[in-house]
Amino acid sequence: MQFKKFKKNNIVETNFGLINDFKKNINSYLGDNSMFLIVDQNTVEYIDYISKSISKNIIHLVLPHGERNKTLENVSKVWDFFKKNKLKRNDTLFILGGGMVSDLAGFAASTYNRGIEFVLFPTTLLAMADASIGGKNGFNYDYLKNNIGTFTNPKAIFFDTTFLESLPEKEMYSGLAEIYKHSIITDLNLWNYLNENSNQLNYDYLVKTSSNLKLEIVNIDPYEKNIRKKLNFGHTVGHSIESYLLNINQPTLHGFAIAKGMIIESFIAKKENLLNEVSFNEIKTVLNEKFKAYLNFKIEPKAILKLMLSDKKNTKDSINFSLPTRIGEVTINHEIEFKKLESYLLEFFIND
Numbered sequence: 001m002q003f004k005k006f007k008k009n010n011i012v013e014t015n016f017g018l019i020n021d022f023k024k025n026i027n028s029y030l031g032d033n034s035m036f037l038i039v040d041q042n043t044v045e046y047i048d049y050i051s052k053s054i055s056k057n058i059i060h061l062v063l064p065h066g067e068r069n070k071t072l073e074n075v076s077k078v079w080d081f082f083k084k085n086k087l088k089r090n091d092t093l094f095i096l097g098g099g100m101v102s103d104l105a106g107f108a109a110s111t112y113n114r115g116i117e118f119v120l121f122p123t124t125l126l127a128m129a130d131a132s133i134g135g136k137n138g139f140n141y142d143y144l145k146n147n148i149g150t151f152t153n154p155k156a157i158f159f160d161t162t163f164l165e166s167l168p169e170k171e172m173y174s175g176l177a178e179i180y181k182h183s184i185i186t187d188l189n190l191w192n193y194l195n196e197n198s199n200q201l202n203y204d205y206l207v208k209t210s211s212n213l214k215l216e217i218v219n220i221d222p223y224e225k226n227i228r229k230k231l232n233f234g235h236t237v238g239h240s241i242e243s244y245l246l247n248i249n250q251p252t253l254h255g256f257a258i259a260k261g262m263i264i265e266s267f268i269a270k271k272e273n274l275l276n277e278v279s280f281n282e283i284k285t286v287l288n289e290k291f292k293a294y295l296n297f298k299i300e301p302k303a304i305l306k307l308m309l310s311d312k313k314n315t316k317d318s319i320n321f322s323l324p325t326r327i328g329e330v331t332i333n334h335e336i337e338f339k340k341l342e343s344y345l346l347e348f349f350i351n352d
């Protein structure tokens with residue numbers, strides 16, 4: 001009889017490289033059971049690839065892909081899958097996909113039977129560099145991004161960049177946006193690497209560097225009481241842009257909403273005298289150039305403001321920001337009064 005690995009709740013095992021090189025680790029999470037696996041319609045083709053490293057049979061559920069499907073209805077489908085296959089509290093769920101499925105199925109696992117363990121195989125750049133790390137999961141309720149969820153870490157994450165071979169270019173760019181964010185908030189060297197090697201990026205290096213940057217932060221502050229808030233740079237405005245575009249039926253990818261959010265929040269940082277003109281221009285120019293094919297959406301500033309007020313991190317009079325003070329450094333808990341913010345946004349959009 002095989003015994004499953006037991007780990008302290010908040011320690012996540014991270015493995016970088018080919019899935020096949022980690023056969024032993026992966027199988028140690030299975031115990032005597034079949035592998036219970038959640039995929040989306042675009043990652044189902046990788047079941048064959050991972051099955052070569054799995055010693056048990058695989059029982060899987062396919063979810064429809066895309067942000068529109070990050071819904072309670074699909075959380076229910078995952079719970080139904082658990083029920084049908086009689087998953088118990090000591091079973092482990094495996095999730096093969098991008099941030100949408102890992103957030104959604106991670107939430108379903110963390111709430112079913114008061115929580116079953118799960119293991120991630122992130123398949124998008126965004127999920128590898130960002131979404132798989134830090135234990136946040138959830139779904140969109142009433143068109144608001146991730147407004148229902150938990151903090152529950154996976155037991156392990158297996159980072160295999162082979163999955164990126166089939167990822168559409170647009171999705172690669174969406175993931176790059178979060179890597180740029182990690183560079184702006186903590187790592188000038190990474191920012192320089194991205195800019196100097198723009199046409200020949202090494203994704204093994206980027207995934208490892210970016211995920212480790214995030215891991216370092218979330219290990220110190222798992223519940224976002226202090227320094228984890230750094231990761232929110234670009235997201236206060238970015239999430240509102242994402243929700244707004246979803247609402248008007250013109251969805252954009254998460255990374256592009258965040259790229260625009262980072263430009264706008266850098267402008268806000270400049271207006272608040274936190275960031276100098278030169279650094280603001282550098283951030284704006286680099287991001288506008290890198291993501292120029294994807295940032296041509298039209299935004300209604302008043303609608304964005306309204307959505308920011310419904311963000312779980314804000315109060316009714318002011319909005320809480322994490323803003324850059326230079327490239328590689330960010331300050332947290334910077335409150336801006338609502339009226340002032342409105343004037344900054346209107347000014348930004350007049351010149352945009």
Ligand SMILES: NC(=O)c1ccc[n+]([C@@H]2O[C@H](COP(=O)([O-])OP(=O)(O)OC[C@H]3O[C@@H](n4cnc5c(N)ncnc54)[C@H](O)[C@@H]3O)[C@@H](O)[C@H]2O)c1
Nearest residue numbers: 042065066098099100101123124126127131136163166167
């Ligand atoms: N939990 C967190 O900390 C965190 C952080 C950032 C973002 N997120 C969430 O992550 C989501 C965005 O993640 P995402 O960009 O990975 O989105 P996603 O999971 O929707 O994947 C993007 C698209 O790529 C497809 N896909 C996935 N892997 C593929 C592959 N290897 N080859 C071909 N196609 C593939 C998917 O089917 C989908 O169509 C958002 O819901 C966002 O809220 C969560």
